[in-house]
Amino acid sequence: MRKRDSAETKEKILRTAELIFAEKGFDGARVDDIAKRAGVNKALIYYYFKSKDEILNELFETLMADGSQVQNDSLTSYPDLSREEIFREFFEKSLDYAVKHRSLIKIAFIESMKTDSKHPKLLERCTAIIDKEVEHIRKVYESKGLAFPYTRKDFAAMEFFLGIMPIFNYAVYFDRLMELYEMSEMELKEQFIKAFRMTHMQSHQNKYWEKL
Amino acid sequence: MRKRDSAETKEKILRTAELIFAEKGFDGARVDDIAKRAGVNKALIYYYFKSKDEILNELFETLMADGSQVQNDSLTSYPDLSREEIFREFFEKSLDYAVKHRSLIKIAFIESMKTDSKHPKLLERCTAIIDKEVEHIRKVYESKGLAFPYTRKDFAAMEFFLGIMPIFNYAVYFDRLMELYEMSEMELKEQFIKAFRMTHMQSHQNKYWEKL
Amino acid sequence: MRKRDSAETKEKILRTAELIFAEKGFDGARVDDIAKRAGVNKALIYYYFKSKDEILNELFETLMADGSQVQNDSLTSYPDLSREEIFREFFEKSLDYAVKHRSLIKIAFIESMKTDSKHPKLLERCTAIIDKEVEHIRKVYESKGLAFPYTRKDFAAMEFFLGIMPIFNYAVYFDRLMELYEMSEMELKEQFIKAFRMTHMQSHQNKYWEKL
Amino acid sequence: MRKRDSAETKEKILRTAELIFAEKGFDGARVDDIAKRAGVNKALIYYYFKSKDEILNELFETLMADGSQVQNDSLTSYPDLSREEIFREFFEKSLDYAVKHRSLIKIAFIESMKTDSKHPKLLERCTAIIDKEVEHIRKVYESKGLAFPYTRKDFAAMEFFLGIMPIFNYAVYFDRLMELYEMSEMELKEQFIKAFRMTHMQSHQNKYWEKL
DNA sequence: AATGAATGAGTGTTCATTCAT
DNA sequence: AATGAATGAACACTCATTCAT
Numbered sequence: 001m002r003k004r005d006s007a008e009t010k011e012k013i014l015r016t017a018e019l020i021f022a023e024k025g026f027d028g029a030r031v032d033d034i035a036k037r038a039g040v041n042k043a044l045i046y047y048y049f050k051s052k053d054e055i056l057n058e059l060f061e062t063l064m065a066d067g068s069q070v071q072n073d074s075l076t077s078y079p080d081l082s083r084e085e086i087f088r089e090f091f092e093k094s095l096d097y098a099v100k101h102r103s104l105i106k107i108a109f110i111e112s113m114k115t116d117s118k119h120p121k122l123l124e125r126c127t128a129i130i131d132k133e134v135e136h137i138r139k140v141y142e143s144k145g146l147a148f149p150y151t152r153k154d155f156a157a158m159e160f161f162l163g164i165m166p167i168f169n170y171a172v173y174f175d176r177l178m179e180l181y182e183m184s185e186m187e188l189k190e191q192f193i194k195a196f197r198m199t200h201m202q203s204h205q206n207k208y209w210e211k212l
Numbered sequence: 213m214r215k216r217d218s219a220e221t222k223e224k225i226l227r228t229a230e231l232i233f234a235e236k237g238f239d240g241a242r243v244d245d246i247a248k249r250a251g252v253n254k255a256l257i258y259y260y261f262k263s264k265d266e267i268l269n270e271l272f273e274t275l276m277a278d279g280s281q282v283q284n285d286s287l288t289s290y291p292d293l294s295r296e297e298i299f300r301e302f303f304e305k306s307l308d309y310a311v312k313h314r315s316l317i318k319i320a321f322i323e324s325m326k327t328d329s330k331h332p333k334l335l336e337r338c339t340a341i342i343d344k345e346v347e348h349i350r351k352v353y354e355s356k357g358l359a360f361p362y363t364r365k366d367f368a369a370m371e372f373f374l375g376i377m378p379i380f381n382y383a384v385y386f387d388r389l390m391e392l393y394e395m396s397e398m399e400l401k402e403q404f405i406k407a408f409r410m411t412h413m414q415s416h417q418n419k420y421w422e423k424l
Numbered sequence: 425m426r427k428r429d430s431a432e433t434k435e436k437i438l439r440t441a442e443l444i445f446a447e448k449g450f451d452g453a454r455v456d457d458i459a460k461r462a463g464v465n466k467a468l469i470y471y472y473f474k475s476k477d478e479i480l481n482e483l484f485e486t487l488m489a490d491g492s493q494v495q496n497d498s499l500t501s502y503p504d505l506s507r508e509e510i511f512r513e514f515f516e517k518s519l520d521y522a523v524k525h526r527s528l529i530k531i532a533f534i535e536s537m538k539t540d541s542k543h544p545k546l547l548e549r550c551t552a553i554i555d556k557e558v559e560h561i562r563k564v565y566e567s568k569g570l571a572f573p574y575t576r577k578d579f580a581a582m583e584f585f586l587g588i589m590p591i592f593n594y595a596v597y598f599d600r601l602m603e604l605y606e607m608s609e610m611e612l613k614e615q616f617i618k619a620f621r622m623t624h625m626q627s628h629q630n631k632y633w634e635k636l
Numbered sequence: 637m638r639k640r641d642s643a644e645t646k647e648k649i650l651r652t653a654e655l656i657f658a659e660k661g662f663d664g665a666r667v668d669d670i671a672k673r674a675g676v677n678k679a680l681i682y683y684y685f686k687s688k689d690e691i692l693n694e695l696f697e698t699l700m701a702d703g704s705q706v707q708n709d710s711l712t713s714y715p716d717l718s719r720e721e722i723f724r725e726f727f728e729k730s731l732d733y734a735v736k737h738r739s740l741i742k743i744a745f746i747e748s749m750k751t752d753s754k755h756p757k758l759l760e761r762c763t764a765i766i767d768k769e770v771e772h773i774r775k776v777y778e779s780k781g782l783a784f785p786y787t788r789k790d791f792a793a794m795e796f797f798l799g800i801m802p803i804f805n806y807a808v809y810f811d812r813l814m815e816l817y818e819m820s821e822m823e824l825k826e827q828f829i830k831a832f833r834m835t836h837m838q839s840h841q842n843k844y845w846e847k848l
Numbered sequence: 849a850a851t852g853a854a855t856g857a858g859t860g861t862t863c864a865t866t867c868a869t
Numbered sequence: 870a871a872t873g874a875a876t877g878a879a880c881a882c883t884c885a886t887t888c889a890t
Contacts, residue, residue, distance in 0.1 A: 448752055449750050451663035530749050534661070534749055534750070538660060538661050538746070539658050539811075540660055544812075551816055580817045580819065581831045584809070585802045589801070589802065590801065590802070593801045594797055597749075599751075601796065605792045615789065615792060616797060619797065620797075622794070623839050624798075
C-alpha cells in the first residue's frame, strides 16, 4: 500500500469510475472493477464516497459546473463581438468542452435516455441552454424596439435536435467515428464544424435574425 | 393458470421487456420485473428465451430487420420520383419508423454508446445507411458522365451527426420533449421536420448536388 | 407423437433414466434430458411415475428382485453339486447378473456411498447375502454334528470387501477398464475370474472349510 | 461479525464442504448448506472459491497430493526392507491414508463411477499405482537377469479389483460397517487386514514371485 | 488513510412438477 | 395416452456495502 495524497487518491477513483461507467454504463459497472483498476482497496472507495451513486453524482456535478461556466463565459465575456461571432465562440467552446468531457457526457447521455431516469440532468441542461439562448435573442429584439415574434416552442426542435444534440453526439461518438472512418481528430473536427455551419448556423441567419 | 396462445405470450414478454429495458437500461432491468409486469411466471421467460441477453437480441433483430426494410422500400420502390422526393420519402418513412420503435431505439442507442459495447448494431446500421447514400449519389454523378468529387469522409460528419443522429435523437426524446415543451405529437413532428428541412435537407441541395 | 404401446413407453423411460442416472448420478440427471432422450414428452414421465424418485425406486425394485432370484436359484436349485461347485455357480451367476445390470448397480452403488443415503439398498443386500452365506455354512457344520466356530463378524470383512464388493466393482468399472487396458469383454472376465479364484475362493477353502 | 483468520475460515469451508459432499454427493450438496453449517456467510464462500466446482477441485488436489506422497514414501524410503515388508508397509500406509481421507475418497469414488464423469481422478490414480507396481516387479525380475513374463493386462484385474479397490471400499464403508456389524475401529481393521493378507497378499507370493 | 474479511439482499437461471387440453 | 405451456421453490452466484483492525 503506497501512501498517496488524499486528494490524489480520490481523484484517481473518480477518473477510473468515469472510464468504467463510460465503458459499461453505470449499472453495468462494478465497484470491484473500479477499485481494481484504480489500484485501491474497495473499502477505500466507501471511505471517500457514500455510495456508488455518489461517485456518479460527484462526477456529474463537476461536469455541470464546467458546463455552466462555458456558457456564461461565452455569452457574457465578449461584449465587443458581433452576435455571429459570439455564437461561434460559444459553439467552439462547447465543442471543446464536450470532447474533453466525452466520457462523462456519454454517461450523462445514457442516463438521460432512460425513461425512468434518475439523472435527467443532461436534458435539464439542454433546455436551460435553449431558454438562455431564446432569452438572449429576445433581448436583442427588444433592444431594437421590435416585438419578439417567437415562442419557446419555435426553437425547441431546431435548437435541441440540430443544435445541442449534434454536439453531444459528436462527443459521444468521437472516438468510434475516427476509427470507423479512419479520420484524425483534426479531420473529424473540421468536417463536423463545416457540417454544423452549413446547417444549424446557417439556419440561425436565415431564420431568427431575418427580420432584424 | 390460464392457458394463452404461445406466440401471444412470447410477444407479451418481448413487449414488456422492451418497455422495461427502455425505462432502466438493459443492465438496470430485472427479469423479475419483466415477469411481474408481463403477468407471467419468471420461469416461463426462460421457457421462451435462453437468457436475458437473448431477449435483447431478439428485440434487436426485428428492429434491424424492420430498419433495413424501410431503407430498401424507400430507395428502390419509387422510380418515378425525383431525387429530392425520394429523399423526403426516405426521411419521413425513417421518422415514422424511429418514432414507432422509439423504445427499442432508445435501448440500442444506449448500448451503442458504451465504449465496451456488445451491441454496436446502431452504429453499424448508421454507417451502412450512409454508405448506401453515398453510393446512390455517386451513381447519379456517374450516370451523368461526371467524376464523383467526394470521398466517404466528406459525408461522415454531415450525414451522421446532422442527418441520421437527429432522427434517432428525435425518437429517443420524443415523449420527454413533448412533455417539457407542452407540445402535441403533431406540433413536435412539424417543428422537427421544419428544422430538418432548413438544415440537413438544405445542405444536400447546396452541397452534394451543386455541381450537377 | 407416435402412439406406442403403453408398457413399451414406460419401459423406454425406465431404460433411458437408467442410462442417464448412470452417466450423471441421480442428482445430476435432469428429467428434461430423460424425456428428450427417450423421445417422450416430459409430462408423460409424470403420467407414468409419481416423481423422479419413483423412477429410481422402480428401477431399484427390479434390480433387487432379480438379485434375490439369482441368489435363490444358485443356492437352492442344484442339490447335486458339491459346495465348491455351488459356490462357483453362484459366483458366476452373480457376475453375469452384475454385468448385465451394471448401469443400475452403478447408481445403487453411488447412492449407497452417500453418508445421508436414502437408498442404502445395496448395503442391505450385501449384508443379507453374507448372512445367508454364513447361515448356509453354519448348516453344513451342524449337519456334520460340528459346532460352528465363527460369528458374523468373522465373515464381515472377508465377504464384504473381498467377496461381494469386487463383483460390484467389476460391474461398475467394467467398461472403463476394458477401455483403459484395451481388453476384450472375455479377457477381462477371465482375468477377473482367475484373480477372484486365487484370492477369495481360495480363502474359502483354506479357512471356513478347513475344519470340516 | 467476528473476524477470523483467513486461512482458518477457508479451511473451515473446505472441511464442511467435504462433509456435506460426502453426505449428499456433489450434485446433491447445497452451497447454502455448506455456508450455514460452516457458520459463514454464503458470499464468503465465493470470496474464497470461484465456484462450487472449485471447492471440489481444491479438495481433490490435496487428496491426490497426499496420495502420491504415501506411494512415494512407501516404495522408496525403505531400502533395507524385503519386498514383502515393503508391500506391507505400503498397504498399511495406504489403509491409514484411505481411512483418514474417507470422506474425500467417498466423493472421488462417487464421481469416478459416473459414466460421464468430470472427475475420473480416482481411476487415473489407480492405474498409475498399478503401473508403478508392475514396473517395480519388472525391475526385480530384470535385476535377477530374468525375463519378465507378464504384461500390464495380467495385473489389471487382480490389482484393481482385489488390491486397490478393496482398500477404497474399506474407507468408504468404514463407518457403516462398524455400525452394521457392531465392530470397533480396531476390530474392523484387523479383520480387513487378515482378509486382505489371506487373499491379495497371498496371491502376490503365489503368483508374481513364484518364478523368482 | 487503508485493507482483508464479511454480509444481506438480490439476480439470472434451473428444475421437478403440474395444468389444461 | 400425450403434449405444450405454466409454475413455485430452489439454486449457484453477484454485488454494493460495512466491519474490524
